Every structure is written in C-alpha cells, then in structure tokens.
Amino acid sequence: MPSLRQSLKNRLRDAARVAVLAVGSEWRGDDAAGMLAGRNVEKRRRASGCRWKRKVKVFLGETAPENLTGAIRAWQPTHLVVLDAADMGKRGGRVEVFGPHDMEGLSCSTHQLPLSVMIDYMLKDQAFEAMVVGIQPRQMNYGRKVSPGVARAAEKTGAMLAEVFEGVLG
Numbered sequence: 233m234p235s236l237r238q239s240l241k242n243r244l245r246d247a248a249r250v251a252v253l254a255v256g257s258e259w260r261g262d263d264a265a266g267m268l269a270g271r272n273v274e275k276r277r278r279a280s281g282c283r284w285k286r287k288v289k290v291f292l293g294e295t296a297p298e299n300l301t302g303a304i305r306a307w308q309p310t311h312l313v314v315l316d317a318a319d320m321g322k323r324g325g326r327v328e329v330f331g332p333h334d335m336e337g338l339s340c341s342t343h344q345l346p347l348s349v350m351i352d353y354m355l356k357d358q359a360f361e362a363m364v365v366g367i368q369p370r371q372m373n374y375g376r377k378v379s380p381g382v383a384r385a386a387e388k389t390g391a392m393l394a395e396v397f398e399g400v401l402g
Contacts, residue, residue, distance in 0.1 A: 236389075239329045240396045243363050244311055247400055251309035251360075252290045252393070255297045255316040255347075261376035262324065262369030265386040266315035267294065268378065269367065272390025273315075273397075283402035298350050305354055311361045312354070313393065314347055317382075318366025325385035326368040365389060 234242065244250065254270020257263045274290040276282065289307055291300045297314075304312065320328060332351040351362045367386055370379040378386070 262382040263372040265367035268386035269315040269390040276394035324370030325381040
C-alpha cells in the first residue's frame with residue numbers, strides 16, 4: 233500500500249489546475265480538520281516564492297461546500313482535492329485518500345449533502361479527477377476545540393499537500 237504522500241503524488245501527477253475544497257465546522261471539535269488543512273494549504277500558497285500559486289485555488293466550504301460548486305466549476309480544475317473529517321473507525325488523526333465513490337461506510341463531516349453526490353453533480357458537465365483526503369476525528373462535539381493529535385494531522389496534511397503541489401506543479 234503506497235504512503236499518503238505517494239498516493240497524493242500518483243493521483244495528482246497529471247494535474248494542471250487543482251481546486252482544494254476544505255470542509256467542516258469549526259464549532260464542532262475535530263470536524264474542523266478539513267478547514268485547518270485547507271487554511272494551511274492557502275497560507276503556503278500565498279507565501280513568497282510559491283511556484284504553484286496560480287495553479288491551485290483553495291475554496292473554504294465549511295458546512296455547506298455545495299454552495300461553492302459553481303465557483304469550482306468556473307475555475308475549471310483538472311483535479312479536485314476535498315479535505316474533510318472522515319470517521320473511518322481508526323485512531324484520531326489518521327489520514328487516508330479515497331476516490332469519491334470509495335467512501336462507502338464512512339461518515340464525513342457535518343455537511344448536508346454527501347460528498348459523492350456533490351462531486352457527481354459537478355462532473356455532469358465537466359471532467360476532472362476527484363479525491364477526498366479524510367482525517368479521522370476523535371470527537372466532534374459542539375463547542376469543543378480540535379484534539380491536539382487531529383490538529384497536528386491537519387497541519388501535516390496541509391504541509392504535505394503543498395509539498396506535493398511543489399513537486400507536481402512547481
């Protein structure tokens with residue numbers, strides 16, 4: 233089984249324009265993992281010397297990512313990377329990459345529309361490669377802070393994505 237970094241490289245090797253969609257509620261503990269990872273990617277994208285900043289756009293979808301489908305489609309990405317908390321039944325902070333239809337049996341975040349349905353909707357009139365980067369939450373209780381291990385995993389995930397973008401798009 234390839235490492236997370238290698239799996240991302242393999243899935244993004246033909247990328248020309250990447251939309252990163254961060255999903256989650258910052259009011260529900262570890263459900264914020266996707267948002268934290270997305271903000272980390274955006275921070276690195278805005279850094280001076282970033283060679284891939286024009287090829288990656290970060291969309292902060294929070295709890296209603298479906299509201300950004302028009303903006304994502306208008307940007308015409310070749311690849312879509314969704315960052316979200318995903319209950320995979322593993323230890324908190326575990327990160328895995330899935331195809332949009334490989335998530336059967338997983339519970340993703342607190343948004344209303346399942347990610348696979350949202351991605352299928354966008355694919356009706358546009359072709360792109362889609363993947364979901366799921367971060368295992370420990371708890372998603374309202375009003376709680378993100379668990380330290382999940383926060384570290386989200387930070388590392390954002391950093392790793394930026395490194396992969398540098399190698400693939402830079």
